[in-house]
Amino acid sequence: MAGLPKLPGLSFTDPTQTRFHKSATFDIINGYTIPKSNFLAPGGRELESNSVKYIQKSDPVRFDPSLTYGRTRSKPLPQFIPNYALYDKKCLTFNAFFKQSVVESPLEHFRIRIVNIIYFLEDDTISVMEPRVINSGLDQGKLIRRQKIPKYITGEVYTWKDFAVGKDLCFYGVVYHTVDCDLFTREYMASQGLIMDEPEQMPTDLYTQQRKSREGVPISKTPSADDNLRRFLEYDGKVLKFKAVWDDRDSEYGELRKYEVLYFLADDGISVKEVHEKNDGRDPFPLLLRKTKLPKIYTDRPVTFPSIYYETSDAEVVEYYNPQDLKVGETIFILGRKFLLYDCDESTRNYYKKVFCIDQNAAIDITEKPKRQPPEKVMPPHDGFGSLEDSLQNTLTFMPKxxxxxxxxxxxxxxxxLRYTMVMDTVHPEDSIRNFVLSYSLADSTCKIHEPPINNSGFKGGQYLSNYLLVVPGSDPLNPDYYSPAHFHIGALITVFKQRFIITGADLYVYRYMLANSDKFPCEVIDNLRNYMYNKGYLNDDVKDQFQENMEAAKIDYSGKLETQMRRSTEEKEIKKTDMEKCLELVKAGGGMDPEEEARIRAGILQEYEDSLKREREIMPYGIKPVNESCRYPVVIGDIKSSVCPEDETNTATYTPKHIDTPEEKVEKYYAKVLKKEHHICTEKQPVECLDQPPYHIATRDMVEQPTPLMVQPPDLPPGACNVKQVRFADSVDRCEQDKYNMCNLGHDRTHCDCTDYQKKC
Known part of the structure; x- marks a missing residue:
């Protein structure tokens, strides 16, 4: 195909050819250019010139004279091999270490770093490599790049002759100590006449060892071969029930709390149910722990476990609670709380006996024993320094507050x-003119005494006593009684630092305060102040206001009542009209109301109006003294008529406020005459024997023999006077001139209760 013309359709490409560059004629090895002995065509194909087609018969390159003339007897010179070719990829490796100082760390002072020193024989270069350690926190790897390292300042470099096992090498200020080398290094150094020493032991890094000791040994778990479906079908609904108690009394406000521990056999789940009692003061949460697998040690987690992001699963938990761990009398840990199993139900006992052949222990009594009461703390007596309340703080706490x-x-x-006026219980005549004002503070119960100055009296006046808590004489020194408004009344005797004072008056605010807080004062004290205010005339406005209120309440709208009565009479008359009267009205004959009937109605309404104007005198509570005690000479009325009045039709006597006195007024006047007649009791014209006042102003009648009372005959009353109610009257203003509120003035403690009780009945 090579002879075909290059026309479309006659050229073919080699699909296996992928490279089309020309090959270089030199190779660069360790910086030296070496000519290639074999060349390739583009694409890596063989050159046609290298084929046998182009071999000539007299090719001087491929002509071997030894084949024609035989081998020569002389040996050829050895071929020269350069170092870069002889020692290519041949290195000497030494194991070494160096110490690196660690500053500002309480855990370590230095670090042992293990390195490999590699010596390249082809060009006498050295490289230092540190093997990488996981989580070391150090920049490891190549510490010194491949280079010639100077040994001295003069410029000499390290060679393979300077290396040996157990020798210190200083590279750029860091001292490396060699401890071992590999087998090739030992053989090479021995071939050169250097014998290496025995290997030394590599020192250990203490900090690295501590970290490795804290790392847990990885444990592989084999999944259980238990069949969950079989367990569900066999144990569904079967629960082991234990009674447990959590003893938290060691903590503040802790207590003994009861729970129920339920173990589900179907999936080995455990739930904890809280047992609530009536009025236990806790929120009604039914479960403390929902059904879940309970680990024995819930804090046993790997060091590398990210607790911030994930929760533990079955892969991290070592062991869960199983039925063999639940026994009566044992203590289990439920998420850090210690629960004591003190009892279980009957079905649970039968299950353990049948399956595990274990008899559960008897129930444990967890009832709390009564605490031993500490001995009562006895307060020491007051030493006399400072106030009692301030000194008492030294016995309560170590640091007084x-x-x-x-x-x-x-x-x-x-x-x-609350202000009261007082005088001294005089011993010296010159003190009789002195007056004092006692101010009782409602804020802190302190008393302050002020003496108004009197011109040319010889007494300066001013503040007699600053704010101070006055102690009642004879009270307990450890628990004293202080003077209070309940002790202050007219005629009361109080002692201020062994000086006796007699209360002679009070302002109206004291009486108002007593009425507003009547539960804080005895009835005798309130009555005493009421008598004083009434006699002084301070309550006249109150009496008038009360009288007006009573009169306004008794008023009746008689004009409206008269119109209503007339209208009703007219309506009744309309109903009772006869046919004749209705006929007369139609023809307008006669008409109007019957004059006699109209006069009778008007007279009845007028009489009712007059009766409403009759003032039934009501004795006001002001000035009346409901005293139950009496002096030596009580006044008793003689024969008393029955208060029940028989039905007497002849009893037609009426009393109006227009002209004559009512029976009540007559009785009042009669007893006023009796009081004047027996005036000698108060004026002390005749000696009267009186006794000392008992403690707290309570008179006791059984202390002495009662004298014969003065008999007073009742007055003659008109018929119908039995309707008068039982009353008692206040003392007149001129009853006792020397002592207005005491019938016995012999220098003893005075009390408002020493007055005559008049027993008046109808």
Whole structure:
């Protein structure tokens, strides 16, 4: 086909030819140009000139004289082989190490780095390679590139004669210590007359060893050959039930909490159910742990496990809880909590006995024993330094704290004081003219005493006592009673640092405060202040206001009632009309209301109006003293009539407020005369024997023999006076001139309860 003309359709290409460049005539080996002995045509094909077609008979190149004339007797000279050809790809390899210092690290001080020193024989170059170690954190690989390394400053370089096992080599300031070499190196060095020493042991890096010791040994797991479908069909619905308890009493506010541990045999899942009790104070969550496989050690994870992103699966967990691990009396760990199995149900006991031939232990009693009460802490007596509340803090805590104050009380009662007037229980005559003002602070229960100055009296006046908590004499020193408004009443005797004062008055705000907080004061104290305010005339406006309210409440709209009554009468009359009356109305004959009937209705309404104007006198509570105690001479009324009035038709007596006194007023006047008659009891014209006042102003009648009371005959009352209710009256203003509120003035403790109780009944 080579002789065919090159015309379309007659040229063919070789499909196997892929390269069309011309081959070079020289090869470059280690920087030297070596002529090629064999040339190839483009595409890697053989040249036609190299074929036998072009061989000549007298080709000097392929002519071998030895074939014609025989071998010559002289040996030919050996062929010269250069080093780059003789030692091509031949290297000497030494195992070495060097130490690298590590600064600012508490875990290591230096690092042992293992390297391979490679010496190339063809051109005397050296390369240092460090094998790569996984997760070493170092830049490893080629430490020194292939080059000639100078040995001295003069410029001499290292050669193979400088290498040996156990020798230190300094490359660019780093000292490498050789410990071993490979077999080719030993044979080559021995052929050159250098015998290598025995290999040394490579030192270990302590930090690397510690890291390897922390790395877990990889464990391969063989999947279980258990058939899940068979287990589901055989054990579905079968549950092992254990009673457990979590003892968390070691932590703050911890307690003993009960649970139920359920083990599902179908899939080896465990769920924990919380047992709630009535009024246990906890949210009604049914499950503490949903059904899942429970690992024995839930924190056993590989070091490289990314806990931030993933959760543990079956591949990371070493071992799960199985039925053999659940026994009564054993403690299991459920996600870090220790649960004690103290009992199980009957079916669970039968399962263990039948399957595992194990008898579960008896139930454990977990009822808490009563705690031993610590001994009562005895407070030491007060040493007298500082206030009692401040000194008491030294016995409560090691570092004393400031006593706490009632801030809410101070805010609500800021600048609120109860003021009383006092006089001294005089011993010296010159002190009788001195007056004092006691201010009781509602914010902090302190008392402040001020003395108004009196001109030319010889007393300066001013502040007598600053704010201070006054202690009631005779109270417990460790738990003292302080003076309060319940102790302050007219005539009360208080002691201020062994100085006795008598309360003689109070302002109206004290009485208002007592009425607003009546539960904080005894009835005797309120009555005492009420009598004082009434006698002083401070309650006149209250009495008038109360009287007006009562009168307004009793008023009736009589004009409207009269119109309503007239309309009703007219309607009733319309109903009772006869046919004759209706006929007269149609013809307009006669008409109007019957004058007698109209007069009768008007008279009845007028009488009802007059009756409503009768003022039934009501004794106001102001000034009346409901006292149950009495002095030595009580006044008792004699024979008392029955308060039940018989039905008497003749009892037609009426009392109106227009002219005559009512029976109540008559009784009041009668007893006022009796009081004046027995006035000598208060004026002390005759000696009266009185006793010392019992503690806390409570009189005791059984302490002395009761004297014979004064008998007073009841007054003569008109018929129908039995309708008068039981009343008691206040003392008159001039009853007791020397002592207005005490019938016995012998220098003893005074009390408002020493007054006569008048027993008046109808």
């Amino acid at each position: 400031t006593p706490k104050k009632d801030v809410i009380r101070q805010i609500l009662n800021a600048n609120k004081y």
